[in-house]
Amino acid sequence: MEEQYISLIQKHEGIIHKVIGLYVDNDEDRKDMHQEILLQSWKSYANFKEDSTFSTWLYKVSLNTALTFRKKEDKRKLVSETPITTTSSESKEDYEMLYFLIKQLNEVDRMLMTLHLDGYKNQEIAEITGMTSNHINVKIHRLKATIIDQLKKANNGHI
Structure with a gap:
């Protein structure tokens, strides 16, 4: 199961990076969120029923983790605007x-x-x-x- 999970994560790593890029602006928070998404997806992987594609499931886990992460971070500090x-x-x-x-x-x-x-x-x-x-x-x-x-x-x- 672990090898299958790692293989799927490596195949769909772009989803994680895209979600992180949309919700986090600094490198340290990106690293933290990446670890959190991997942790949450691993914890949830045993419950993945294959009712949808892995990429759809990973998107859902990544987005939910990102939104939770953002709420915690927003309470801790103000988010600065990204300049064009x-x-x-x-x-x-x-x-x-x-x-x-x-x-x-x-x-x-x-x-x-x-x-x-x-x-x-x-x-x-x-x-x-x-x-x-x-x-x-x-x-x-x-x-x-x-x-x-x-x-x-x-x-x-x-x-």
């Missing part, structure tokens, strides 16, 4: 702007957009979050419109 950085590459600049805008969303909306952009179908997102698929549809549609509007404002009316 500019680069010479337009593609990288667009990605950084999108990432910045997603990080400005509340925790639930941030989670929904991240899952959506990672290619999860609304039914899978509903399984992860416990929301209805219809609610996910509405939220994703509104979040896309909000982000597009903010991107237009940042780019003087152009996307």
Whole structure:
């Protein structure tokens, strides 16, 4: 069981890093959260029933751990805003702007957009979050419109 868990974690390590990147800004907290996600996923692995894919399950564990971690950290200190950085590459600049805008969303909306952009179908997102698929549809549609509007404002009316 341990070897299977390690193999699956290594295969889906990107999920953990993505969640950490969206919820934590400093290196020390990133390391702490990474350890906490690994610990929580290992503790929960015996209960993984394979009703969903491992990646969907890992996303759920990672997000729940990140949200719990954030609540603890928010009580301890104020979270500083991440500044927008500019680069010479337009593609990288667009990605950084999108990432910045997603990080400005509340925790639930941030989670929904991240899952959506990672290619999860609304039914899978509903399984992860416990929301209805219809609610996910509405939220994703509104979040896309909000982000597009903010991107237009940042780019003087152009996307």
